[in-house]
Amino acid sequence: xxxxxxxxxxxxxxxxFSTFPNQIFWLVLSLVVVYFIVSKVILPRIGGVLEExxxxxxxxxxxxxxxxxxxxxxxxxxxAALAQARAEAQAIAADTKADIQKELDKAVAxxxxxxxxxxxxxxxxxxxxxxxxxxxxxEVALATTNEIVAALMPSVSDDAAVIxxxxxxxxx
Amino acid sequence: MAAEEHATGxxxxxxxxxxxxxxxxxxxxxxxWYTPTNVTLWLFIAVAAIVLLMVIATRGRNVVxxxxxxxxxxxxxxxxxxxxxxxxxxxxxxxxxxxxxxxLILFTNVLGLLPYSFTVTSHIAVTGVLAMAVFMGVTLLxxxxxxGKFLKIFWMAEAPLAIRPILAVIEVISYFVRPxxxxxxxxxxxxAGHAVIKVFAGFAxxxxxxTPLGAGLVAPIVAIMAVYGLELLVVVIQAxxxxxxxxxxxxxxxxxxx
Numbered sequence: 001x002x003x004x005x006x007x008x009x010x011x012x013x014x015x016x017f018s019t020f021p022n023q024i025f026w027l028v029l030s031l032v033v034v035y036f037i038v039s040k041v042i043l044p045r046i047g048g049v050l051e052e053x054x055x056x057x058x059x060x061x062x063x064x065x066x067x068x069x070x071x072x073x074x075x076x077x078x079x080a081a082l083a084q085a086r087a088e089a090q091a092i093a094a095d096t097k098a099d100i101q102k103e104l105d106k107a108v109a110x111x112x113x114x115x116x117x118x119x120x121x122x123x124x125x126x127x128x129x130x131x132x133x134x135x136x137x138x139e140v141a142l143a144t145t146n147e148i149v150a151a152l153m154p155s156v157s158d159d160a161a162v163i164x165x166x167x168x169x170x171x172x
Numbered sequence: 173m174a175a176e177e178h179a180t181g182x183x184x185x186x187x188x189x190x191x192x193x194x195x196x197x198x199x200x201x202x203x204x205w206y207t208p209t210n211v212t213l214w215l216f217i218a219v220a221a222i223v224l225l226m227v228i229a230t231r232g233r234n235v236v237x238x239x240x241x242x243x244x245x246x247x248x249x250x251x252x253x254x255x256x257x258x259x260x261x262x263x264x265x266x267x268x269x270x271x272x273x274x275x276l277i278l279f280t281n282v283l284g285l286l287p288y289s290f291t292v293t294s295h296i297a298v299t300g301v302l303a304m305a306v307f308m309g310v311t312l313l314x315x316x317x318x319x320g321k322f323l324k325i326f327w328m329a330e331a332p333l334a335i336r337p338i339l340a341v342i343e344v345i346s347y348f349v350r351p352x353x354x355x356x357x358x359x360x361x362x363x364a365g366h367a368v369i370k371v372f373a374g375f376a377x378x379x380x381x382x383t384p385l386g387a388g389l390v391a392p393i394v395a396i397m398a399v400y401g402l403e404l405l406v407v408v409i410q411a412x413x414x415x416x417x418x419x420x421x422x423x424x425x426x427x428x429x430x
Contacts (some may be wrong), residue, residue: 013192014296021205022194023297034222034276039268042226045233046248094287151382152272 014084057138174347186374190369192294210290211298218279218292226275251415258419263425268424273302274415276372277358281407284362290299291392293410296355303355306418312427325428354417361410365403372396 013019145162197208200357227248235246251271255263263270284291288372292298314322326343328336372392377390 012189012363013194014294014359016194019194019203019209019211020297022207022209023211023292023295024205025205025299026209026212026215027292027298027301030219030276031272032218032382035217035272037223037227038272038275042230042244043248043268043271045230046245049230049235049237049241050231050245050248053234056235148359 188370259423280412296359299355299359303351307351310421311372
């Protein structure tokens, strides 16, 4: 046994042709078994799984595309609504501004009219007062002149001449 | 003489080829064609491992795969991609057989790296049968699909006319060498790597006994680790290479016009 082992190790067990039929038989048997398992179970199963996964993923991708489209539509709607609201707000602001301007103009006109009336009245009152003052001054001047004339020259008492002289002086 | 050899071998107790011996599983009798041997055992373990990974791990058919199912799907996609890349969609008809080859070679290769295991693919008888099956299958397929036009693969239409006959002779020789290189590449790689590991393991035993505190053990063990890592790469690559060459040969049969 010992010498036999030693003899075989000197050569290669791979070249021991007596074991070839045994190896070939079991190899072919294993090949057939594995081929059967591969073709009947492994390939259909894994192929099916990969196909299913592929379809699931493409479903999800198309769903995601739908959602994206929806989101884009919603965004567009939102933008449109926002733009409309902005336009409305601007219109309202412009209207309000115009209204306010109109009322303001009206109020200014009214105030101007009132002011004009008041100014006219005041001018009339001032004219009256001025006329009154001039008359008073004339009377006082006449009286004073008469007194002065009477005091200085009692013999010369000519009222008509005094009035004429005072009137002439006041015009000057 | 033989006994003497054995006596000298006892001091340097390295038998790197012992691991490749074929022996009956039960008893010590002769190896008949039907005898269950270590070849049988490791082939069956490989088949069981294939079933475990490719069938049991995928039984959930999950859309979101488990870890095992992911690995099975990766192998499926790898082999399918290989066939489609090299032969086009036409080669998918032979997907089951190419998958069978890849799985059986991959699993026997990887299982062969377990300590005390037996590497079925280190035997030229096994790889020879695999390679001859591919060679004969592809050649028959070439003639069935293309008839006499299949011979065009030996006739380089793009070469100058004068050297075409010489090229044809070279092409014919290289065609018939294909199964030889195809099988020896795989068996040789398996055998060499395993033998190297065994030799280093023998060194470890000798150095452990011959140095104080067995310190000499360190270098061979580091070497074994390095070679083992390399082997792990080699066994997978060789399974891949065998399969991809099968696809290349198949492509010749399907599309002989180069």
